[in-house]
Amino acid sequence: MNPRNRNIIIAVVVVVIIAVAAFIGLSHKSNTANASKNGTKTVKVGIMSGDKQDQAVWKSVAKTAKDKYNLNLKFVYFTDYNQPNEALLSGDIDVNAFQSYNYVDNWNKAHHTDIVSVGNTYITPMHIYSQKIKDISDVKDRDSVAIPNDAANESRALFVLQSAGLIKLNTTDATKLVGLPDITSNPKNLQIKEVDASQTPRALSSVTISVVNYNYATAASLPKSESIYMEPLDKTSAQYINFIATTKKEKNNKVYKEVAKAYASEETKKAIKTQYPDGGELPAWNLKL
Structure with a gap:
């Protein structure tokens, strides 16, 4: 091989190696703080x-x-x-x-x-809100209830309803994930509606009570003082x-x-x-x- 051509090839290889190394270094930096x-x-x-x-x-x-x-x-x-x-x-x-x-x-x-x-x-803690009643004991037969529809928050909301004495589930262990099929007793025949968690405050205009995550309650200007029931804090609350x-x-x-x-x-x-x-x-x- 002509020495001149060999030197050109070596120079090109060196440039490529430097470029690759620089790219790797930049990529690593972009993936960290x-x-x-x-x-x-x-x-x-x-x-x-x-x-x-x-x-x-x-x-x-x-x-x-x-x-x-x-x-x-x-x-x-x-x-x-x-x-x-x-x-x-x-x-x-x-x-x-x-x-x-x-x-x-x-x-x-x-x-x-x-x-x-x-x-x-x-x-x-989750809260139950209402625009129609003043106390959780005022819930009547066939009243409507809004709860979040994502699995984690729906399960939590159902345990809140159970702690409020409105329904019974097939477990009292709040670390277990439950859904509507796990309701074993609904003595007031509550009509439970699943909605997006962010929409639980807005649902108050069309349901009797709504179980609302606190961040969405504050975003909707629903003060804690207006809730009619608060989720109790215990060991399962971790x-x-x-x-x-x-x-x-x-x-x-x-x-x-x-x-x-x-x-x-x-x-x-x-x-x-x-x-x-x-x-x-x-x-x-x-x-x-």
């Missing part, structure tokens, strides 16, 4: 767009993260419960914070995924604690753990109390049940 020139790391956090109070709490967390851990939290907002986990798995966000343990257990089983917790955030989630391979990521530490702070506790003065949302990182 990005670091700026001053060492501040940016973490993309997925949260729900409808809950302004929760966003205010996260604003406090962002300040703590910046001041104590030199982290910049960039928020990505979602409108329904499916989007944040899909974004987490695709790598569009680093962590999300919207779901409880029972929700993610069902999500992982249904989607064959491995989303895990890096730290607890809060717990919000599954309803919300948490900061990531994928299993990132479970021990130091930066993501620092986000959890920033949340589990006195500053956050004060922010929760300010945003939820009625006690509808409770700090859960040290909760004793």
